[in-house]
Amino acid sequence: MPRVRLATLPTPLEAGPALANGPRLWVKRDDLTGLGMGGNKARKLEFLCGRALADGATCLVTVGAGQSNHCRMTAAAGAVLGLETHLVLAGDRPAVLEGNQLLSDRFGAHLHFTGAGPAEWGSLEIAREALTDELTAQGLVATSIPIGGSTAVGSVGYIVAFDEIMSQCRDAGFVPRAIVFTSSSGGTHAGLVAGRAAWIATHPGEMVPDIVAIGVAKGVVAGFPSVAELARDALSVVGLTGTVDDDEVEVDGRWLGPDYAIPTAESRAARGWAAHNGAWVVDDVYTAKGMAGLLGNIEQGRWGTDDDVVFVHTGGQPEVFVRHES
Numbered sequence: 583m584p585r586v587r588l589a590t591l592p593t594p595l596e597a598g599p600a601l602a603n604g605p606r607l608w609v610k611r612d613d614l615t616g617l618g619m620g621g622n623k624a625r626k627l628e629f630l631c632g633r634a635l636a637d638g639a640t641c642l643v644t645v646g647a648g649q650s651n652h653c654r655m656t657a658a659a660g661a662v663l664g665l666e667t668h669l670v671l672a673g674d675r676p677a678v679l680e681g682n683q684l685l686s687d688r689f690g691a692h693l694h695f696t697g698a699g700p701a702e703w704g705s706l707e708i709a710r711e712a713l714t715d716e717l718t719a720q721g722l723v724a725t726s727i728p729i730g731g732s733t734a735v736g737s738v739g740y741i742v743a744f745d746e747i748m749s750q751c752r753d754a755g756f757v758p759r760a761i762v763f764t765s766s767s768g769g770t771h772a773g774l775v776a777g778r779a780a781w782i783a784t785h786p787g788e789m790v791p792d793i794v795a796i797g798v799a800k801g802v803v804a805g806f807p808s809v810a811e812l813a814r815d816a817l818s819v820v821g822l823t824g825t826v827d828d829d830e831v832e833v834d835g836r837w838l839g840p841d842y843a844i845p846t847a848e849s850r851a852a853r854g855w856a857a858h859n860g861a862w863v864v865d866d867v868y869t870a871k872g873m874a875g876l877l878g879n880i881e882q883g884r885w886g887t888d889d890d891v892v893f894v895h896t897g898g899q900p901e902v903f904v905r906h907e908s
């Protein structure tokens with residue numbers, strides 16, 4: 583498959599602190615993928631932009647919440663590859679750009695604020711399609727990337743990541759019992775599930791980890807998009823065999839709280855825990871809730887003291903520097 587190198591890989595796999603009566607914890611540092619301050623989208627963008635270049639694209643268009651990490655990393659990819667980049671963002675243009683918006687602007691992207699509410703994904707996608715049509719009419723060859731880069735092509739980045747995790751764990755002398763991570767648009771989840779399916783097909787009889795997504799958006803918790811379907815599509819675009827059944831997809835939605843991007847008591851506690859125990863910086867929108875789900879499952883005794891659990895830190899640091907009213 584066409585691929586451009588944008589991420590610094592492999593990312594480190596770090597041993598976490600000893601946990602009383604809990605599993606051994608490992609943190610896969612996908613916050614350190616490098617591209618434009620890093621995060622999970624760099625892996626997807628290697629394949630999305632590989633395809634864009636193969637298609638002769640002259641510009642990238644994508645979409646996200648106001649503080650979208652995916653948009654910031656797409657802007658970074660556009661800068662690296664010399665592609666004009668347009669971002670369709672929720673909310674209104676603030677007086678002062680902060681966090682991901684500040685970086686996207688610095689990478690040279692055009693920021694289009696739609697005024698949409700923070701989780702109005704449908705209207706954002708419609709705005710992305712309208713802008714793509716407009717740019718096409720102007721003579722640009724636009725590659726238009728849906729929310730989170732969660733297409734079959736983008737998800738291939740996490741098929742590759744699954745193999746990377748398995749080989750790092752093997753080098754460290756264990757097979758993980760579970761891989762836990764934060765999920766919102768489903769592409770990371772689909773890639774890991776697809777990677778696991780391909781692994782099972784080529785390593786019969788071997789132990790494989792459970793793939794446990796902590797859902798931080800209402801859609802993914804309710805089953806949209808279908809992660810199983812996206813995983814099957816990802817296997818097919820890359821030409822791998824493996825079976826993914828709908829019931830293999832696990833989204834733990836108990837840590838979402840009232841809605842996307844609204845912190846919870848558990849996510850605030852997890853944010854402090856991560857900072858104090860590993861100097862891991864987790865953000866309120868994504869990784870603090872993912873970490874809350876990890877710690878919550880550990881506390882509820884899901885894993886034993888002989889188990890190894892890998893938490894994939896998917897990034898999100900720029901959001902930490904955004905001033906909030908509350």
Ligand SMILES: *Cc1c(COP(=O)(O)O)cnc(C)c1O
Binds near residue numbers: 766897
């Ligand atoms: C996008 C994102 C996720 C979720 O990944 P999806 O593939 O969209 O489910 C998790 N953490 C961070 C920091 C993200 O930016």
